[in-house]
Amino acid sequence: MAINKKIKELQEKREKVLLGGGEQAIEKQKALGKRTARERIMALLDKNSFNEYDLFVEHDARDFDMAKKSLPSDGVIIGSGTIYGAPVAIFAQDFTVAGGSLGLMHSRKITKIMDHALKMRIPLIGINDSGGARIQEGVNSLAGYGEIFFRNTISSGVIPQISVILGPCAGGAVYSPALTDFVFVVDKISKMFITGPEVIKTVLGEEISMEDLGGARVHSEITGNAHFFAFTEEECFDQIKRLITFIPWNNGQKARAFESREPKPEFNINKIVPDDPTLPYDVKDVVRSIVDFSDFFEIMELYAKNIVIGFGRMGGRTTGFVANQPLEMAGVLDVDSSDKAARFIRYCDAFNIPIITLVDLPGYMPGVDQEHAGVIRHGAKLLYAYSEATVPKLTVIIRKAYGGGYIAMSSRHLRADFVFAWPSAEIAVMGPEGAANIIFRKEIMSSDDPNGTRKQKIEEYKEKFANPYVAASRGYVDAVIEPSETRKFLMHSLNISENKIIQMPEKKHGLPPF
């Protein structure tokens, strides 16, 4: 039958294209510890869920002998599928085809799947592995990048956008991931930079390796461009799948609800926090003592460790956590931690995820470097993000909440819906030592025993002000609660906030201090 012949023809055509850049190029890719683009999609998506589009797309470039060259699928695979049943649109650049370089048709495939994702209101995942612009296609490849950046921007806050860097991503190409919500990198495989080591050497005479310039560690620890770090592609895919379970498909929905599970008994909330406010502890243990099944999914684990952000579930529902980390730099706020938390708060707000804030901080980080790095502007992002957020905002003051740090960390004054404080909370304008030295300066200076007087005055100040009751007497704290009551109070607050409605003044958009 004729149709059988035609089916066979299709199968043959497919087979030819499915091989991408050919066996030699695939071997090279594997030698670098990398999977092929198609293998990556298969590893990430639910089995047999991938539907591929534009398999037979080809470039029509003519300059520089390009007309003679065939580039299967033009170096990028697009399609859609599911992850744990959740629909996702996906593209993966194929490095085996002309180094995954981006030409006109390559970019049109990407923008097609981006338009599709936005139209269908489903998450978009982009796997980046590309040498950059296809120079032979000139300004057409620049146009391609621009079209992608535009779509990243208008889709921002509407559908989740995830970037996976599994190879080089250099030059203008880096701006697509930078415009998306979450960037995943893999050790020794991911490389991101605007200008590479070669250019830096030629222009500035500085020598640096690709890894030290823009490797996975650099972007996870120093620049903050990456949100998740993995040692292998496999680990990276597991992280992506886990993330998908915590977030909704789009900004009109809530994340999928799971069954509620009690925290594990080994995280005993009564035994984590030392009495002395100058002693450290791991605030992630406090989070684990509160969330369902003690399961906390941390984001940006290696960057600005003095603040902790991530997702957990409360009663089965996704909740965003923001917590000062006394174990790292005493949990101070600084440029990087403010940036990190502010962006996460805006993410949660955009995607209907309630925010729980755990407060224990001595204030802002002093220093010339901080002031000159713009801690005023960056710190303001945190105030902006909390004030602007209309999702349920719950605050638990564990110990210290001093000065500007108290205000910034989702205080009542920024319209937190519920503010709870443990009896160990110290809500004050500054720490007892500093405050006593200022308020009682004259008495201390004129005393026969300045050190003794200072100590006495510090104790006096601690007694009077280093507690939650002054703030509670003004209604700035809604309830002083026992640590063991925390989960109960939070769960109840979340339940009654389910239909929270806030009217914001009409505007085109605000001007956050970024």
Place this chain on the structure above:
Amino acid sequence: MKKNEKLGVLNIDESLYKTRISSRFLNRIPYKPVDPHLILSFIPGTVLDILVRPGQPVKKGDDLMILDSMKMQNQLKCNIDGKVKAILVNKGDRVSKGMVLIEIG
């Protein structure tokens, strides 16, 4: 938190906090006020031309050197009135950012 982990101390508003200190904080460069007597390279580049000699009197605003960088010829100007005390680079030298190029006495 690891047991018996060695922690540092951070002073915030005269309270001393036991905590992990980031390597970034430990390696920070202490601030030094700008010394107008030192002419520094504000960008890495190549010394294209030196326009003054040691001992030569100079005035604020005088051109001292041409530094070739990022395909631009950058004029380095004098910040104060004085005399050229020392020239620490030669024509054609490649210099990194923040290097002392000329001292004004």
